[in-house]
Amino acid sequence: MKSLPYFCRGEVVRGFGRGSKELGIPTANFQDSVVDNLPADISTGIYYGWACVGNGDVYKMVMSIGWNPYYKNTKKSMETHVIHKFKEDFYGEVLSVVLVGYIRPERSFNSLEALIAAINSDIEEAKMKLELPEHHKLKDDNFFTSTANSSSVLPTTPSPSTSQTIMNGH
Numbered sequence: 001m002k003s004l005p006y007f008c009r010g011e012v013v014r015g016f017g018r019g020s021k022e023l024g025i026p027t028a029n030f031q032d033s034v035v036d037n038l039p040a041d042i043s044t045g046i047y048y049g050w051a052c053v054g055n056g057d058v059y060k061m062v063m064s065i066g067w068n069p070y071y072k073n074t075k076k077s078m079e080t081h082v083i084h085k086f087k088e089d090f091y092g093e094v095l096s097v098v099l100v101g102y103i104r105p106e107r108s109f110n111s112l113e114a115l116i117a118a119i120n121s122d123i124e125e126a127k128m129k130l131e132l133p134e135h136h137k138l139k140d141d142n143f144f145t146s147t148a149n150s151s152s153v154l155p156t157t158p159s160p161s162t163s164q165t166i167m168n169g170h
Contacts, residue, residue: 001042002041004102005138006042007141008030008038009034009095011092012029012093012094015027022112023116024116028051028090029079030077030095034078044076044106045102045105047062047099047101047102048061048125049100049101051098052144053082053095061097062083062123065078065106069106070112100138101129101135
């Protein structure tokens with residue numbers, strides 16, 4: 001995928017309400033405009049990368065992009081699981097993410113338990129891959145400290161360490 005790493009940010013909105021309640025794996029959902037602006041070569045599936053809520057710390061993350069076949073969604077979504085325990089929900093905050101790599105295509109599962117096991121496996125794979133020097137360096141990218149880490153509607157300029165255009169999703 002030529003668009004990786006892919007930088008985007010947007011407001012966290014309420015999703016389907018299944019991440020925390022049904023799966024025990026909370027997710028932050030982007031608004032439709034962010035999903036609609038994904039480059040064509042970002043296919044559906046599971047990705048790993050870095051995420052920052054507001055002006056907070058940068059954490060590892062996994063993201064599902066697609067229709068969640070297990071749930072038979074009819075609306076494409078970008079659901080980010082930030083690998084960190086937050087004290088409270090952060091709806092309305094700006095989430096900044098860098099998609100660094102691809103783990104697997106999306107697929108359906110025979111049971112909720114199988115889905116949860118796959119997500120936990122994705123999380124472990126993301127943790128390991130993000131320790132690679134070429135991925136770890138993106139944690140410190142200027143994208144996460146730029147003043148655009150707000151709900152600004154202006155496109156952001158990439159830092160010298162990145163060659164990708166940063167999509168602001170608004």
